[in-house]
Amino acid sequence: MTDRGAAKHAFLTRAGWQGEMIRSLAGDASNRRYDRLTLGDRPVVLMDAPPETGERVAPFLSVARHLEGLGLHAPAILAEDEAQGFLLLEDLGDGLYARLFEADPEQQVPLYREALAVLRSLHAGAPPPLPAYGTPEMAEAATLAPIWYAGSEDTAPLAAEMAAALAALDWSRSVPVLRDYHAENLIWCPDETGLRRVGLLDFQDAALGHPVYDVASLFYDARRHVPPEVVAALRSDVFGWFASDLPGFDHAVAVLTAQRALRILGVFARLSLHFDKPGYVDLIPRVWDQLQHSLQHPSLGTLRSLVAETLPPPSAAHLDDLRARAGSCPTR
Numbered sequence: 397m398t399d400r401g402a403a404k405h406a407f408l409t410r411a412g413w414q415g416e417m418i419r420s421l422a423g424d425a426s427n428r429r430y431d432r433l434t435l436g437d438r439p440v441v442l443m444d445a446p447p448e449t450g451e452r453v454a455p456f457l458s459v460a461r462h463l464e465g466l467g468l469h470a471p472a473i474l475a476e477d478e479a480q481g482f483l484l485l486e487d488l489g490d491g492l493y494a495r496l497f498e499a500d501p502e503q504q505v506p507l508y509r510e511a512l513a514v515l516r517s518l519h520a521g522a523p524p525p526l527p528a529y530g531t532p533e534m535a536e537a538a539t540l541a542p543i544w545y546a547g548s549e550d551t552a553p554l555a556a557e558m559a560a561a562l563a564a565l566d567w568s569r570s571v572p573v574l575r576d577y578h579a580e581n582l583i584w585c586p587d588e589t590g591l592r593r594v595g596l597l598d599f600q601d602a603a604l605g606h607p608v609y610d611v612a613s614l615f616y617d618a619r620r621h622v623p624p625e626v627v628a629a630l631r632s633d634v635f636g637w638f639a640s641d642l643p644g645f646d647h648a649v650a651v652l653t654a655q656r657a658l659r660i661l662g663v664f665a666r667l668s669l670h671f672d673k674p675g676y677v678d679l680i681p682r683v684w685d686q687l688q689h690s691l692q693h694p695s696l697g698t699l700r701s702l703v704a705e706t707l708p709p710p711s712a713a714h715l716d717d718l719r720a721r722a723g724s725c726p727t728r
Contacts, residue, residue: 404444407482411435411475427451432487440474445481453483456600462524462572463599468514469585469592470599488595491584494620504626508614509633511582514594515610516637519571526572529603534655535559540662544669545680545718546707554706557699558658561651564695565606566644573605574598578617607638608648609656616653616686618660618679650693657687661707665718672723677715684710 413435421430421441427449431442445451453476460470472486493511497504527533538558539551576598583595611634615627631645639645660683664676691700708714 400444400446403480404442404482407475407477407480408433408442408484410477411484413484435474435484439487441471441485441487443483443485445483447479447481451481453478453481453600455602456483458524459526459572459574459599459602462521463518463596466517466521467591468517469588469595471595471597488583488585488597491586491595493579493582493584496584497579497620501623504622505629507582507584508622508626508630510591510594511577511614512611512630512634512637514591514596515577516634517591518574519607519638523570523572523604526602526604528570529573529575529605529609530567530570531559531562533603534562534605534659538655538658538662540666541658541707542662544662544665548706550706553702554658557702558655561696561699562655565648565651566640567606569607570604571607572602573609575601575603575605575610575613577610577613578619579614579622580617580619606648606652608645609652611638612649612652612656615649616656616690618656618664618683618686621682647693647695650690650696653686653690654696654699657683657690658703661687668718668722669725670723674719674722677718680715680718681710 413433421432427446428451429444431444432439433442434440443453443456445453445456457473457476457478460473463470464472469488471488473483474486475484476482493507496507535555535558539555542548542551542554574596581597581599583597585593585595588595615622615630631642631649635642635645639648661680664680664683667673667676687703690696691703
């Protein structure tokens with residue numbers, strides 16, 4: 397047994413576990429891993445976040461407790477070892493939004509509406525201490541696209557133009573943004589009531605940001621296509637929850653979607669080149685299409701021209717190159 401395996405076993409033993417792992421659950425883009433196992437007669441989830449890889453469970457614990465305090469449904473913390481990077485969590489079940497929508501696309505509007513209501517409630521509460529994710533941070537994050545996706549060191553023009561686009565938004569209030577708010581991180585829990593029917597995952601990177609940020613993440617999901625008619629139905633229903641008027645809402649969605657797409661282009665390329673995860677390259681064309689769609693907003697003409705000049709389209713040759721060089725930049 398490895399040292400990590402021994403530490404895991406010791407943690408589980410202290411928590412009262414004496415069973416077998418049921419199965420390993422899908423991981424995410426980080427170094428965290430998740431196992432489903434039984435504790436007594438109920439399934440639970442083990443989060444394994446090795447500190448030596450840079451993972452920390454403290455942000456997850458802090459945000460989870462804040463969400464629970466608001467009456468929202470983060471996984472209950474059943475046992476924790478912050479120093480070793482282990483958490484034993486409530487198992488929220490298998491009702492992942494993305495899988496439910498595959499089985500029945502008609503559920504998209506009602507279930508997305510519930511997820512948007514969760515955001516409204518989150519924004520109404522007093523925010524906890526969180527790092528800022530405002531114009532400077534978001535402009536810097538957008539430079540991941542030229543660095544990793546395009547292989548360029550000249551990031552200043554894109555950072556400056558992205559900052560100008562972000563600064564033009566209404567920043568009169570900052571709210572907690574969960575930052576990965578999409579159908580792969582939401583679980584429908586029908587046995588719960590009210591907003592607790594929406595189970596929340598992967599929120600440890602929460603920060604204080606723009607009220608429309610998580611809405612844009614939900615509408616323009618990097619991992620699945622959200623039909624335009626679904627976006628249109630939700631937009632007309634909820635824009636007043638997040639912005640003072642519809643043009644302002646649409647402006648914010650466009651700018652924030654462009655920023656997210658630029659960041660994610662870089663993240664997915666880096667996951668291949670640096671972390672040897674070439675499967676993420678397959679998601680790049682969708683993100684590119686979302687970027688191009690958002691750049692059609694009249695306010696983003698200059699950014700649109702700059703992107704066209706500096707970022708290559710995701711041609712088969714460019715994507716094949718990102719895959720072929722997987723793991724070739726381990727120290728960058």
